[in-house]
Amino acid sequence: MTRRLLRLGSRIKWKLRKLRREMKDKRLAERCQIVLLAAKRSSQRAIAESVGCHQSRVSRVLKRFREEGVAGLFDRREDNGRPKVDDSFVYVLMSVVSKTPRDFGYLRPTWTLELLVAVTAQQTGVKVHISTLWRVLRMIKARRGRPKPVAICRMPEKAKKRRVAYLRRLAATKNRGEHVFYVDEVDIHLNPKIGPDWMLPGQQKQVVTPGKNQKCYMAGALDARTQKLIWTGGTHKNSGLFLSLVRKLLELFPKAKRIHLILDNFKIHKSKQTQQFVRQLRGRVRLHFLPPYCPDENRIERVWRDLHDNVTRNHQCRSMDELVGNVLRYLEDRNLRGPKG
Secondary structure, three states, X not given: OOOOOOOXXXXXXXXXXXXXXXXXXXXXXXXXXXXXXXXXXXXXXXXXXXXXOOHHHHHHHHHHHHHHHHHHHOOOXXXXXXXXXXXXXXXXXXXXXXXXXXXXXXXXXXXXXXXXXXXXXXXXXXXXXXXXHHHHHHHOOOOOOOOOOXXXXXXXXXXXXXXXXXXXXXXXXXXXXXXXXXXXXXXXXXXXXXXXXOXXXXXXXXXXXXXXXXXXXEEEEEEOOOOOEEEEEEOOOOHHHHHHXXXXXXXHOOOOOEEEEEEOOOHHHHOHHHHHHHHHXXXXXXEEEOOOOOHHHOOHHHHHHHHHHHHHEOOOOOOHHHHHHHHHHHHHHHHHHOOOO
């Protein structure tokens, strides 16, 4: 006959099963399960493996049950008084994280856990341990990331919103014989841009660089309707590069009544050479400029970010020809599989 750790009456078993079923506290349900299993098993180790906890936890639960009965299974932390981490503490922590240490009189521009503990203690009067703060940060899904550099747009807010709304309507147009493109240029460097990557503990990956940098440039036009990309390349980022893209669009769409280009305020888009060329087309090409410093409204920027993520960042190409070949292969594959492929 198997020796059991506990002997329970039918009424106690019924009460434990009811608690396990009806209570929302998962830890209380686990403790009830441990006691019920002790009435069937003879080994604390077997109970721990069945429940999925440490054997010492089984020992503590059974000891309290023997001393106090069912009441010993309930959590007594509610008797400790008001918890340090409540809704008001979480609200203050979220407010602090959304700012910088300099907003609170510190010289350091970025947060450390120790500094967050100190500032939240100043704001709430409650000082918590670093491990507790880390747990709360995970709970609110805070993360360490790279800030996004932005520049202040000097255009009045109302005028900016009107301009953005107009360009969005233009991008959604489906007038026959009219095409809308988002236009921008991208730099391709032989010296790679360094970005984050997975590494094993104690190791740091190395990216071999050629030393002397080389550059080339690409001008791209993203079709607002099909999301297909059209591009051309050059060795200089000047008006000639931009106009070569315009000529290519005119060749690809010879029957187009009008080609709309949504683009930023870079100088090559507004140069005298560009203006003269566009005037000669007598309205076939129209330039629509975004508000200053609004890169998020230019959808082709996402294509360039994906290009860097998939090709140019941390690359180890030894020549510009090899790198450009990889770039062209990626862009061609993107057009074949679609932007979400």
